[in-house]
Amino acid sequence: MAGMTGKEFEAINRRMASLAGHLLPAQGAGNPSASIALSNCSAQFDDTYHRVHGDVPSHIPEWKPALDESGKEFIDIIYEKAVGEGIAKITINRPERRNAFRPQTVKELMRAFNDARDDNSIGVIIFTGKGTKAFCSGGDQSFRGKEGYADYDSFGRLNVLDLQVQIRRLPKPVIAMVAGYAVGGGHVLHMVCDLTIAAENAVFGQTGPKVGSFDAGFGASIMSRLLERLEEETIKWCREINRNSPMAVRLCKSAVNAADDGHLGLQQIGGDATLLFYGTEEGSEGKNSYLARRKPDFSRFPRLP
Numbered sequence: 303m304a305g306m307t308g309k310e311f312e313a314i315n316r317r318m319a320s321l322a323g324h325l326l327p328a329q330g331a332g333n334p335s336a337s338i339a340l341s342n343c344s345a346q347f348d349d350t351y352h353r354v355h356g357d358v359p360s361h362i363p364e365w366k367p368a369l370d371e372s373g374k375e376f377i378d379i380i381y382e383k384a385v386g387e388g389i390a391k392i393t394i395n396r397p398e399r400r401n402a403f404r405p406q407t408v409k410e411l412m413r414a415f416n417d418a419r420d421d422n423s424i425g426v427i428i429f430t431g432k433g434t435k436a437f438c439s440g441g442d443q444s445f446r447g448k449e450g451y452a453d454y455d456s457f458g459r460l461n462v463l464d465l466q467v468q469i470r471r472l473p474k475p476v477i478a479m480v481a482g483y484a485v486g487g488g489h490v491l492h493m494v495c496d497l498t499i500a501a502e503n504a505v506f507g508q509t510g511p512k513v514g515s516f517d518a519g520f521g522a523s524i525m526s527r528l529l530e531r532l533e534e535e536t537i538k539w540c541r542e543i544n545r546n547s548p549m550a551v552r553l554c555k556s557a558v559n560a561a562d563d564g565h566l567g568l569q570q571i572g573g574d575a576t577l578l579f580y581g582t583e584e585g586s587e588g589k590n591s592y593l594a595r596r597k598p599d600f601s602r603f604p605r606l607p
């Protein structure tokens with residue numbers, strides 16, 4: 303953890319606090335040893351919240367393969383949606399390379415994330431790697447040239463930077479489900495997710511300088527957490543998130559990132575305000591008057607104190 307900035311510590315503390323809040327009964331929140339196998343702890347509660355909302359089940363759903371609008375098969379990733387539930391799962395499928403990404407992988411990830419964003423039945427996205435040895439070991443070094451990473455064409459690129467921004471800006475929660483190594487560019491990918499659920503064997507770190515690379519952008523810090531039933535726990539989080547108001551979840555994600563993202567954060571949260579305004583009569587009066595070629599009449603809308 304040496305060399306971490308105050309902001310990075312804050313970000314980790316926020317995540318740890320939110321994990322503790324999910325896993326532990328309030329009275330046990332300070333005791334890390336109580337953090338395992340408490341996924342059904344809500345059953346012990348006898349309060350109005352739990353009577354109204356009930357337990358969050360953690361059984362694994364039925365996954366169905368998904369495509370994006372191009373209909374093109376995915377080669378480097380597996381894209382699935384849970385039948386009857388608003389959960390998408392995107393898996394890097396290169397376990398023989400510890401799920402290192404090449405440009406093709408990144409392009410496919412971007413297509414899948416885009417589809418999950420646009421599918422209004424999806425409320426939350428799981429991002430993971432195939433197998434238990436690695437979430438992702440970063441950029442595939444055998445595809446690295448002088449201009450970045452290149453596969454089917456001659457020019458290189460650092461297109462994972464676009465993917466990082468896409469995940470960060472995506473207006474739905476993205477949960478990294480990590481088993482094994484999340485290193486180099488793979489470490490950054492988990493860091494740009496909204497939440498990380500980690501298996502006991504998870505290893506986090508920046509390896510870039512060892513292979514003559516570095517991420518001076520989102521790449522930052524280390525976090526790990528003990529959890530036995532990784533997918534069940536992740537699904538439980540997804541179901542709990544999906545019980546909430548979609549617009550509230552969207553705005554919470556914007557708000558959490560706004561300060562760190564500066565002007566871009568402001569743009570995102572400002573865009574959300576515009577989106578909400580479009581749904582009001584006041585907003586519609588502007589559009590309707592323009593289309594009807596008349597002066598807008600905003601006089602009936604209050605100037606709230």
Ligand SMILES: CC(C)(COP(=O)(O)OP(=O)(O)OC[C@H]1O[C@@H](n2cnc3c(N)ncnc32)[C@H](O)[C@@H]1OP(=O)(O)O)[C@@H](O)C(=O)NCCC(=O)NCCSC(=O)c1cc(O)c2ccccc2c1O
Pocket residue numbers: 398399400402435436439440441442443444451460461462463483485486487488509510512513515516517518
């Ligand atoms: C991840 C490991 C610690 C795993 O070790 P383990 O012993 O379990 O497995 P092996 O080492 O035997 O690996 C099995 C197999 O996979 C190949 N492989 C693994 N990772 C990669 C990789 N990143 N690229 C290419 N190939 C990989 C490995 O060679 C083996 O192949 P065989 O043919 O021999 O079976 C360990 O594998 C490891 O340390 N891997 C390298 C981690 C690494 O340094 N990653 C790259 C960091 S740089 C980066 O990711 C990066 C990418 C970007 O696009 C950027 C863009 C902009 C800024 C910065 C960027 C950036 O830093």
